Amino acid sequence: MLYIGLPQWSHPKWRQWGITSLEEYARYFNCVEGNTTLYAVPSAETVMRWRAMSHDDFRFCFKFPATISHQAALRDCASLTQAFLQRMEPLAERVAQYWLQLPAAFSPQDLPVLWAFLDRLPQGFNWGVEVRHPAFFEKGDIERALNQGLHARGVNRVILDSRPVHSAAASTPAMVEAQRKKPRLPVHAVLTGTMPLVRFIASDDMPQSAGLFHHWINRLSGWSEDHNPFLFLHTPDIGEVHQIVTMLLPVLQRLVPDFTPPPAQPEQPTLF
Template identity: 45%
Template sequence: MISSTSLYYLGLPMWSNRQWIGGVFPQGANSKNFLRHYSSVFSAVEGNTTFYALPSVDVVTAWKEQAQAGFRFNFKFPRKITHENFLRYCGVELSEFLKRVEPLADNLGAFMIQLPDSFEPRQLDDLEKFIKQLPSSFQYSVEVRHLDFFNQGDEEIALNQLLQSYSVDRVCFDSRALFSKPAVTEQEKDAQRKKPRLPVHAIVTSTNPIIRFIGSSDFHHNQQYLLAWVDKMTQWAEQGITPTVFIHTPDNARAPEQAAIFHQLLSGLEGWQPLSRTLKDEAQLAIF
């Protein structure tokens, strides 16, 4: 695993995918041990599972037992809170969620408040009220999708100032590589139907920004967009900013290899450490 004291955290949108056997997971690995293997390679994971359902106490206990020291779960708040109640009248759900994952305190990265595209600038007061009731012992990040939050005008300024005032990070969702060319594979077509297409504003409102990179199936095509992030992260390293980067591919079957390529691109940075497992073959390495 990349050390938790390194320049950044690297992860994927999930930790359990049988297509990763032979790469992230050794041959013959039992699915019950996938998290243990995953967290020995990557230092973070998007906690999408909590968006859809609250994990049981036993499941949380199992996660705690398997997660490596320094590994970070970046859990999403439940959709009941963000997409159904729009951050209002959700005190019970919020308390229940935080209490359920509290045993993982040593492995918790920033919680992600992912808001739907229907959450508008006029609702910023609701966001502020929600942030105010969050325990200060945790870190938080916000992902917005309404286009007015990307207009570089009063609406975006108000959002950024709000996040800065509470030391909350802003999630940067980068799907440029996915949408910059016609979809070729069925997986790309499906991803283009489902993923949002948003402007990319690499804005830091606290000290641990989150980047969600959505690539195409063509690693060579993705390269120019990843290199832009290498430049940005080089600047951030000089400023003492520690980002978390999550790498997606259309069906995520090859997300580990794409993440490994990105990590290799950062090898010139002081403090860089290699991944603990080789996730791409020599032919793929030769391309880059």
């Protein structure tokens, strides 16, 4: 089964979609990337509110907090990790996977630290790892060691496809910022776990982005036969993400026939 979602569940510009909350988002998309936990561990009340606003078939893919993945760099953070997982416990049955978005400074020399961290995690969950150090994308012993270590543990290698945003002209402030912040790395579509997670970063040029997405059609279709892949669609200005969803809709509905995004809402007339 293929899951399709966005990096967050609300944005002021999404009112044209009729989406202003997680509850409304979950009527149309069956998963969310859950960026919010990278920046802060939510309160217990917030977690319970997310539970109330989602449903049993909806899936969250939460990032580990940056206090664990960036500040601690996976070292001496057992108490932080335990506290985070305990806080998210009310959503446990709806969490598809928790994943580490590691900084570019996390290098091949740090692999023993990664293995030690993963080996201490509790059983019964799916985990993912996104690496950004360029050495992990140079085909050879280093990448082989990464992939083999993840595969042996059943951990998903999170896949970032930033080709669209880095191969289009930056004509808007959002594109300039996206090209500055999004890693420019090769796309290595490696299957190491049961829930491959693909993050597709579109550009402002929707036809160009749709053309580059073509690479994923057969891959996602094939993975869906035996696994549960997740596809998250991004745009430089996430408020405009409905454009790439609309552009890709025929393809997305081939992959998931019952996928129906929210209809665009007519703009309300103004007096002035």
